[in-house]
Amino acid sequence: MTTTHLLYLHGFRSSPQSNKARIMADYVSAKHPKVRWWCPQLPPSPRDAASLIVEGIASWPRQSMSVMGSSLGGYYASWVAQLARCKSVLINPAVNPARDLEKYIGEQASWHDPEEKFFFRPEYIDELRLLDTRSMTPAAPEMVLIAQGDEVLDWTEMSARYPHALQLVQEGGDHALSNFEEYLGRVEEFLTLA
Template sequence: MPPISHILYLHGFRSSPLSTKARMTHAWVQANRPDLHWWCPQLPGSPAAAMQLIMDGIADWPWQRMAVIGSSLGGFYATAVAERTGCRAVLLNPAVDPARDLVKYLGEQPAWHDPTQVVEVRLEHMDELRAIAPSAITRPERYFVVIAQGDEVLDWREMHARYTGCPIRLLEGSDHALSDYDQDLPQLTRFLNL
């Protein structure tokens, strides 16, 4: 595979480019691979708008030389991006069925990094998520999946089943936020040959 030149990082639900994992990954890139093109957009609440923003943003990228890293809902989007582009993907506790899981958050939800900001969740967003969901994982060797058995938000068994056949780092404990992400970062950068 050709070396990576572009990295797309996709944050999770109610999160932002200010997430700890996004900032730690970006800091690693700046310190170790400042030549890489880095993009971590603030994703809108509408899944259709989020995918449009993402696909427009990477339209001119060399897809065979890009990687996408996604956390939680961002992992769901990252899977969709990888299946559309053929790029490599790193998934961090990826959401498997957000259309099912997010329906309980209908209405305005405070953003994690700025509670004065809100994310509006609408019923039509569930249809948008279903429309985005890839039907299958093709070429599982392109994926590296970090799954925490201690995830308090998503079911690790469901994640593990969805990404069977992919290289998986299964953590015995940890949590949804991957509080020990600094221990996972070296493995994902090795997987991407950075």
Template sequence: MDAACSPPAPPALPPATHLLYLHGFRSSPRSFKAQRLAAHLAVHHPQVHWACPQLPASPAAAWALIETTVAGWPADTAAVVGSSLGGFYATRLAAQRGFRAVLINPAVDPARDLARHIGEHPAWHDPAQRIFFRPEYVEELRALATGALPHPGRVLLIAATGDEVLDWREMVARYPGSRHHVVPGSDHGLSDFDAHLPALLAHLGLACGDLAKVCQAG
């Protein structure tokens, strides 16, 4: 079954010139979605300024790094893609700076969800590296929570009904007025990411190009 999109796209903005990717909890810039997107931009949109920083475990430190990374970026042509916890940060960035945003299975209430994960964890892409989620990080997440978005039409939500970590219905309810690209099945990591890359790129005002070529090259 194809993904369902609603409501219609907002009035067109200029194509994105700057793009920030924010990874999820225990993830890194080595995320396959980040690498797929970076590879596509390098081939088809090399003019787009790309940033994908390694976010610290501390939400306050992560937010400070995000603000530093996008300092001076133009609001009308800057965009952010956030996955899971990165989607929570991307929501705040969209609210504060008016950036276009693509949220992939975003964490709606990470303070609630991650309170169960206080302690030490292996990093997804390097099990030898350890991440320690401290109790005070829960309060840092609460401090970063964002209310209603001032420009909901600038947000595209990609929510998988097969997400085994977060509830896609909670995601849809969190973003009224935004575009909802609901993916039947799939999973939290959106392992069929390539199938949804055209919707992501369209939201950013970027042509899809030859996705098959990028996939084969990857």
């Protein structure tokens, strides 16, 4: 099925200004101008982020929408893919953020604007648990891009979490997947962008 609507979800402390989000936005704009692109600024609360996403895609055609997500956005994207039963592309996705983000409770600075601060609250951990889809069989095809050199997340956990996915695992690399541009053709093909 052709993708006519594409949602991109950024990671923890990140924003729509992330390198991958901007690269993908530019690529879609240049090569697939008919595709509806949406990359929202996600609030720190997972519950609020989920509400924003649900509201934003409410009118989207489920049969021709897809979702992409990086890091924590990958975790959210897996949840969206179950909800909408749509294709997903996950980039170094967080597998267990309820465990990994506990040490970040407190004041945090935005990655792209260190002047911008937010508070990561203890209750957000429980909110993350409510979005966990690890026990579910994928509702639609998944592609996962994994860097073995990810300095933030364990690549073996990512690989084990997505046994049904088309896995593109690279030696080395980093959490930001700095060579993301090399994968654009594969992503475009997988999503069948309109």
